[in-house]
Amino acid sequence: MAIPPPPGPQQPEGQYPPPGMPQGTPQGTPPGPYPPPYPQGAYAQGQYPQGPYPQGPYQQQPFQQPYQPWGSGYSPYNRPVPVNGLAISALVLGVLCFLPGVGLLLGILALVQIKKRGERGKGMAVGGMVLSSLGMVLALLAVATGGAGEFWDDFKDAARDSGGSAFSLVKGDCFDVPGGSLEGMTYDVDKVPCAGEHQGEVFANFEMSEGDYPGDSTVTDTADDKCYTLQDAYAMDTWAVPDDVDLYYFTPTRQSWRMGDREITCVFGNVDAETSLTGSLREDGTTLDPDQLAYLEAAHVLNAAMDSAPATEYVEDDLPGHQKWATRVSDALTEQAGMLRGHTFAPDAAEPVATLVKDLEAAQKEWAKAAESEDVDTFYVHYEKGLDLTDPEKTVTTREALGLATTPPTYGTDDGSVDDGGDGTGQEV
Missing domain, CATH: 1.20.120 (Four Helix Bundle (Hemerythrin (Met), subunit A))
Incomplete structure (x- = not known):
């Protein structure tokens, strides 16, 4: 009698071919001319099949598996579901507490899109909404308690102290100007040691009064008058000031005035733009006996x-x-x-x-x-x-x-x- 092979990885237990069907032929295979099974003991010495099952032309038929094979709409690696972009934006705005109303709105829209599209990012959207809501509450409290006004004042002070006014130059600083000219408009200076060559030396700073921007001519006149008055406190020995040295000043623009800039910086510079100063011109209580x-x-x-x-x-x-x-x-x-x-x-x-x-x-x-x-x-x-x-x-x-x-x-x-x-x-x- 024919003994059925044991269950294998390609053949579930209990699903054997019916009698008369060659072993290894899947169920549902249409009838056809199959060679008779080999009788038990019909193999000559050394003539054994190449596997646990008899081989024959019927094995060229495709084997039907209970799983869908690769290449028929199935990938061996799962492609991740994309993350919703609005969810990311909502989280970023929530963390930065920047435009909290916008962050809250983006979080709501992100949840709607995630539900429709099956995308990821629900946690990001919810987190952004929570943080944006907290930001809105804090903003309302700041307005109600006057904190917003204090913040704006602090911001203006910071702008004045950190570069909004003459690049944080203080009395005694020496510097060079990109382009080499102390006239016109400038946006940056390079501080350098006073012992070497330099284009300018700061000898005084003072603040203009608050209020609306008084106009270019008023700012210039104020700088001209007061800088000439303040020079003697820095260069007390006027005989030691070279004849080719003149006074210059940095003044606020209309735009920097809106940011709180009120500072005028008085500067010594050479009248010849091609010639630099060398050494400090400071002659005051810090240098005199x-x-x-x-x-x-x-x-x-x-x-x-x-x-x-x-x-x-x-x-x-x-x-x-x-x-x-x-x-x-x-x-x-x-x-x-x-x-x-x-x-x-x-x-x-x-x-x-x-x-x-x-x-x-x-x-x-x-x-x-x-x-x-x-x-x-x-x-x-x-x-x-x-x-x-x-x-x-x-x-x-x-x-x-x-x-x-x-x-x-x-x-x-x-x-x-x-x-x-x-x-x-x-x-x-």
Whole structure:
């Protein structure tokens, strides 16, 4: 009798071919001429079949399996279901708390699309909706409690402190400007050491008052006036400032003003764009010794009075104005002499300073007489004597003893006084 083979991986248990059908022939195979089964023991020695089942032409028929074969709509690797793009956007906006209303709306739309399309990302959409909802609640609380206004103020302060105003340059910084010009518009600067070559050196910063943007001309005029006033506090020894150095400034633009920028930065720069500055021009309490500082502080009292001369060039055109000016100069000379007498200078400088004080006191008397003159001629007589006694050349010996610059500038009318010399130049930032 024929013994059926045991169940194998391709033939489930209990599904054997009926009697008379060759083994290995699937059920449902249409009848046909099949060779008779081999009788038991009909194999000669060494003649065994190549497998556990008899082989014959019927095995060329395809074997019907209970599973669908590959290549008929089935892939050996599962293709992942795509993630919904709106779900991703909703989660990103929720995490960033940016436009929370939009994040909430995108999350709702994402859930609708996921349900229709069978896509993934439901957790992202729900997470984005939750975070966006929290963001909306916090935004409403900020508005209700005034926190939004405080945030905007802090933002404006940050913009002012972190580059919205003249690139965070502070007094004493040296820098180069891309393009090499300190005039026009600029958006960036490169800080460099002051010991080497540089195009600009910051000597002062100040803030303009709040309010609407006052206009380009007002901003420029404010920068021009105040920067000239502030230069002496940084470069106290004006004789040490080269003649080819002028004042420049960075000012806010209309656009940066809206972001809270109110700062004007005053800068020393060379009048020749092709020439750089070398070394720092700083001469103040951080670099001067006590004797130098005392001398320059006294000299600046006279400088300020000299700089307050009337706009009219000739005395005959405004005698009263010149008389008031002479009074200011006379008072300044009195104060300057008192400051020098009140300071104890080193022995090497004490005698030259004492000689200078005598000249200043003599000059004070002449300027006082010019202030009291009743006519233009009398004014000129005393004015010229007083001006001669305050000639910068008379201070060279004292300056040399103090270790200060000894070459008078080509501009100016007295010891260190600086003529305005016209308008300065600036850049908008």
